[in-house]
Amino acid sequence: MIPDPVPSSGNAAPRILVVDDDPGLREVLVEYLGQHGFETHGAASTTEMDQHLEDAPPDLVVLDLMMPGEDGLSACRRLIARGGPPVVMLSAMGEETDRIVGLELGADDYLPKPCNPRELLARIRAVLRRRSGSEGSGAPPSEPVLVFEGRTLNLLRRELTRPDGTVTLLSAGEFALLKAFADAPRRVLSRDQLLERARGADTEVFDRAMDVQISRLRKKLADADGQDPIRTLRGEGYMFDATVERRTERPA
Template sequence: MEAPFPERAAESIAHLLVVDDDAGIRLLLAERLGTYGYRVTTASGVAEMDRVLARGGVDLVILDVMMPGEDGLTACRRLVQAGGPPVILLSALGDEQDRIVGLELGADHYLSKPCSPREILAHVRALLRRQKAPEAEARRGFAFMGWRMDLDSHELFDPEGVLVHLSDGEFAVLRVFAERPRRVLTREELLHSARGPDSDAFDRAIDVQVSRLRRKLRAGDSDLIRTVRNEGYMFVPKVTQA
């Protein structure tokens, strides 16, 4: 039986481990993430990663998939099975099947290269928030058809764990839908609940927000938001607390 991982760092400054055989990427991420106050250690491969993890105190691993020797997917599965820190996979293989494989192996997020340090930072922050929040707070959100809303961070993740950007207005409207699924909501109700009773927005603004949400909530041929003629809109999927 494999030995458990050492306890993670108790300090408020998170310790990130970047594992990539490309020295340029390691340096770039270490510098950029370091400017946001994180402690960053790098490793050029899985063997070096294991040595760093054995010393303890790592809160999150950013792991490249395609590396010489043991690849990132195999290493990710091993980390998850051994109860290691959460993993963000980076890969030049970005099609749907590759992402599904990575997530099924236990990765928390899967990002396709090239991706910006800013995008990686957003995923790091989201993961660390979930790690540090009390269990009750970590469940402060909604889930529907594989999608997940985090009410604390105002983030939406698609069924593959990819962060989907929503404006504040779009998130507010989606929250109203998630709180009242399978009910016909008039435009006035949506405006009042999403913007407040003193809002100077108008019906057309809600139509625009709903149109944008529909484009972002892609679920094959399914339309998650149904238009009810002469009445308003209905959020179709079953919603659960997450």
């Protein structure tokens, strides 16, 4: 059963504005989100976005990065500066730099295009829940993290913080794989078990390139000596050789 979306006020359905110059994608997202309980509208440009903001301010904006005229980063900057609604950014480029800049500007989340509508739906719900919690308490809500060997994996932001404080952004596939390992520390996991535990929107990626995913993840986990907690057990599978602690932390 699909859970109800987080209401914006009273029993009103949360209002979502999808800003994207691609009419096909915009219509798909508007229709999909509308089918899952949101009042959803589309805008082909930031000019149309501004009009919607004046007429009926949305509870959340899904904002494309690359658009003719004013780009998504500039629009995001304006929205944050004026205390506007939370923003989930989309980008066909999928570059880490774009994601970092978007998040530093104040975007609440970021997804590469083409995005899975179901994953976007989950991200939107998570952002609305976080915002609802922070407004009710007057303080940023706590975020769930996994801590191991001085590293911290933020389960909402999909960020890996190293012992020196450096933040490493993970792809959806890398995040799902690392969480699968961290959920079963010091247990031998076969390839099939990893696939099952990491199953989701990126299952096909894992099916096609498990070794590549693990190799990339190992590089992001490696310490100054090149050591990482993922162990290969020939003929058996893999083991995450670390003690994992679950915590909640408030964002800085």
